[in-house]
Amino acid sequence: MRPRGSVPCALVGAVVLALLTTGCSSDNGTPDVPTRDPAVAAVAPATTAAPAGEVARLANPIGALLAESGTGQLVALDASSPAATVLFVLDPATFQRRDPAGAPDPAVKTLPLPAPATALVQGKPGEVLLPARDRILRVDLATGVSTEIPVDGDARSVRYRPDGTFVVGTSDGKVRTVTATGEVVRTVSGLVSADVLATTPDHIAVLDRRQTSLTEIDPSRDRLGLALRAGDGATDMIADHFGRVIVADTAGGELLVYTTGPLVLRQRFPVGSSPYALAYDRRSETVWVTCTQSNEVVGFDLSTGIPKEVGRFPTVRQPDSVTIDERTGDLFVGSATGDGLQRIPADERKRGQ
Numbered sequence: 001m002r003p004r005g006s007v008p009c010a011l012v013g014a015v016v017l018a019l020l021t022t023g024c025s026s027d028n029g030t031p032d033v034p035t036r037d038p039a040v041a042a043v044a045p046a047t048t049a050a051p052a053g054e055v056a057r058l059a060n061p062i063g064a065l066l067a068e069s070g071t072g073q074l075v076a077l078d079a080s081s082p083a084a085t086v087l088f089v090l091d092p093a094t095f096q097r098r099d100p101a102g103a104p105d106p107a108v109k110t111l112p113l114p115a116p117a118t119a120l121v122q123g124k125p126g127e128v129l130l131p132a133r134d135r136i137l138r139v140d141l142a143t144g145v146s147t148e149i150p151v152d153g154d155a156r157s158v159r160y161r162p163d164g165t166f167v168v169g170t171s172d173g174k175v176r177t178v179t180a181t182g183e184v185v186r187t188v189s190g191l192v193s194a195d196v197l198a199t200t201p202d203h204i205a206v207l208d209r210r211q212t213s214l215t216e217i218d219p220s221r222d223r224l225g226l227a228l229r230a231g232d233g234a235t236d237m238i239a240d241h242f243g244r245v246i247v248a249d250t251a252g253g254e255l256l257v258y259t260t261g262p263l264v265l266r267q268r269f270p271v272g273s274s275p276y277a278l279a280y281d282r283r284s285e286t287v288w289v290t291c292t293q294s295n296e297v298v299g300f301d302l303s304t305g306i307p308k309e310v311g312r313f314p315t316v317r318q319p320d321s322v323t324i325d326e327r328t329g330d331l332f333v334g335s336a337t338g339d340g341l342q343r344i345p346a347d348e349r350k351r352g353q
Helices: 018-022 346-352
Strands: 054-056 062-067 074-078 084-090 108-117 127-140 146-160 166-170 175-178 184-188 196-199 204-208 213-217 227-229 234-239 244-249 254-259 264-270 275-281 286-291 296-301 308-314 319-324 331-335 341-344
Touching: 062 331, 084 127, 108 127, 108 146, 127 166, 146 175, 146 196, 166 196, 196 234, 204 234, 213 234, 234 275, 244 275, 286 308, 286 319, 296 319
Parallel strands: 062 319, 275 319
Antiparallel strands: 054 341, 062 074, 074 084, 084 108, 127 146, 146 166, 166 175, 175 184, 196 204, 204 213, 213 227, 234 244, 244 254, 254 264, 275 286, 286 296, 296 308, 319 331, 331 341
């Protein structure tokens, strides 16, 4: 289904990255193409406004955040050190004030991980997936038990597919489709790194942070498809239920919106303030992006062909992660400096629009 109001960008044809689709390589097997150091979130200043909503006491820095669709539990990846080996799990229903003057103090369950993880994504209902070196970690939230899928390489990204297979991206630019036991079904190479994956009904989208590029892959083919430049330094990417692929260009300060099959840049919009983490609220058809230079989260309606700002709220310091509880529409923001876990209720966001 094509999204409402999407319009092609006139310059799309000029930015196809032919080098990616030709598979040109250097002597060590990596593509011989221009690269850059991956963009990162800007260091946030001290907050100047009280965060919207309420903030829970969670002293550990949050590196990734997910509202798990099957259980409704909030899952946070500890970022206390580069080796993220702890998950925090809490029920949003307990996210409430214990007394009028105090801050929320929800019950938190701690789950140790058998290996340092680099990201946190949705698996099958009731399960979260975490890419790690030589493996994908699968954590069952009901039992807290972790199992592993062996992977050849340093896994940086993963997506669960409806057929029960997993798409895995590695630091050396390979995208593999594997079974639950680690059997490789298909391998596509030719990127420098496969840092973030998103799936649309007919394609896999791959964000390569070192090339700041977006590439589409047809799951039935063993090769890369069309590729486009993704701003000046893209960091995060999600897909919505319309099949749009939304990218945060952190270095360029823009929000980029693509469709696949074929890959086309449909919308781009200046955001500023180092846009970083992304979440999509399908109830209100709004994409939310955190801005670390201003400690804000900003909402955009994409339905008109030009992103329209529909909400802006102050956040906790260093808002490097954001997620939406699909059951309630509540927005959660995680601080990467240990300043807490923030909830902005859906009704409060409506009043602020």
